[in-house]
Amino acid sequence: MRTTLFAGLTKPLLRRKLAAPALVFAALLAICVIFSSWQSHAQEKSSGSDFTVHEWGTFTSIAGKDGKAVEWMPLTKSTDLPAFVEHFQTRNFKLGLAGTVRMETPVIYFYSATERSASVHVSFAKGLITEWYPHASTVTPHGPISDAALNENRPGGAIAWNSLHIEPNRAPDFATETPASHYYAARETSSAPISVPSPKGEQQERFLFYRGVSNIALPVSAKLTADNSIELQNLSGHEIPNAILFERRGDKVGYRILGPLSEQQSPGEQTSVALPELDASLDSLFNDLEALLVSQGLFPDEAHAMVQTWKDSWFEEGARLFYVVPRQFVDPILPLSIQPTPTTTVRVFVGRLELVTPATERAVEFAFASNDRTTLAKYGRFVEPILRAMLQKSSDPAKTKHLETYLSSVYNDLILQAQNTTQ
Numbered sequence: 001m002r003t004t005l006f007a008g009l010t011k012p013l014l015r016r017k018l019a020a021p022a023l024v025f026a027a028l029l030a031i032c033v034i035f036s037s038w039q040s041h042a043q044e045k046s047s048g049s050d051f052t053v054h055e056w057g058t059f060t061s062i063a064g065k066d067g068k069a070v071e072w073m074p075l076t077k078s079t080d081l082p083a084f085v086e087h088f089q090t091r092n093f094k095l096g097l098a099g100t101v102r103m104e105t106p107v108i109y110f111y112s113a114t115e116r117s118a119s120v121h122v123s124f125a126k127g128l129i130t131e132w133y134p135h136a137s138t139v140t141p142h143g144p145i146s147d148a149a150l151n152e153n154r155p156g157g158a159i160a161w162n163s164l165h166i167e168p169n170r171a172p173d174f175a176t177e178t179p180a181s182h183y184y185a186a187r188e189t190s191s192a193p194i195s196v197p198s199p200k201g202e203q204q205e206r207f208l209f210y211r212g213v214s215n216i217a218l219p220v221s222a223k224l225t226a227d228n229s230i231e232l233q234n235l236s237g238h239e240i241p242n243a244i245l246f247e248r249r250g251d252k253v254g255y256r257i258l259g260p261l262s263e264q265q266s267p268g269e270q271t272s273v274a275l276p277e278l279d280a281s282l283d284s285l286f287n288d289l290e291a292l293l294v295s296q297g298l299f300p301d302e303a304h305a306m307v308q309t310w311k312d313s314w315f316e317e318g319a320r321l322f323y324v325v326p327r328q329f330v331d332p333i334l335p336l337s338i339q340p341t342p343t344t345t346v347r348v349f350v351g352r353l354e355l356v357t358p359a360t361e362r363a364v365e366f367a368f369a370s371n372d373r374t375t376l377a378k379y380g381r382f383v384e385p386i387l388r389a390m391l392q393k394s395s396d397p398a399k400t401k402h403l404e405t406y407l408s409s410v411y412n413d414l415i416l417q418a419q420n421t422t423q
Helices: 012-046 147-151 182-187 282-295 300-310 327-333 358-369 373-393 397-420
Strands: 002-004 051-062 101-112 116-124 127-133 138-140 157-166 194-196 203-205 208-214 220-224 229-234 243-249 252-257 270-274 318-324 336-339 344-355
Touching: 051 300, 051 373, 101 116, 101 182, 101 300, 116 127, 116 208, 127 157, 157 208, 182 300, 220 318, 220 344, 243 282, 252 282, 282 300, 318 358, 318 373, 327 344, 336 344, 358 373, 358 397, 373 397
Parallel strands: 002 270, 051 344
Antiparallel strands: 051 101, 101 208, 116 157, 116 336, 127 208, 138 157, 157 194, 194 203, 220 229, 229 270, 243 252, 243 318, 318 344
């Protein structure tokens, strides 16, 4: 069974007739969702007996030839994080750590009318917790492991904060550094400050922060077709609540809100969508995305903080699928345990699946051929998997040789990074 969404959008006349009412309806819906959430937020905060926990995070992957997530290496260390953030083994550990998914910046917020203590434990199937803050009581596995550990038949990693203090009436006194980091945007919420003991003294923060890498299979695939459309397949066994198809070329951006991706009714069921026209604005996308996050249970200031955290990297050059990861998928692969048990726990994870389109291939190949470092920088950590995807599809021996040369230069840069970085 194959369904085509927005088939009529390819007809200019129909677009003109439908665009204005659709935009008005979307704006009104966003206002209603946000207003309703603010009301709920105020009521929840006014109830002294409630202990509420909210979490958001991102699963970042890249689609292979068959549309499923492939192993990839970002070939960069954690340069986007403040120096006070702690790391598994060394700051360089993730340079060559391959996995199908980079779990990026989950943050856990706590809401309580009174001070309380709690313990928090998170584990990550087929993965490792690679960065965190504030100081954790335990991080497993213990001791040095190799970069290839994710390919071994071994339990996943885990992290625990056993002495967490939630202090809603305490004046914030958070660590900061220069230069600025997008890490700090997540602090712009009304959640309670927290503190934990550490060997260096007490550490205070607005949230618990952690990151990781894993080799899990993801709940969605996005396969490019010969006519440059995208075949989407929900692999999760549960409805994917919403998805957005996005593309950026230079200063031009486009996106399409796809709505829910239903649970498969038959094996191989797919939904076909065309790439969006590049006639939108980032501001409108930010507003739509925040409304989408609020509809999934985040408070408006949390949704805004999430978008502000990732606005410089989510919407960079290229094409990608954003999707809300089903809670039924998140909980088994990233179990979260909190004691005492919160009255309410909300977890909203957004998947980012990078798509290697013909436009991306042409841009990267030309950039290597012309030594255009500016263009290559736009694709950043995705250059290595993009080149490998191009090699997989290449049937031209001369082109294959060029691509292999480009890929070798990427790996050489990795070696130089490792050699030039102080451990």
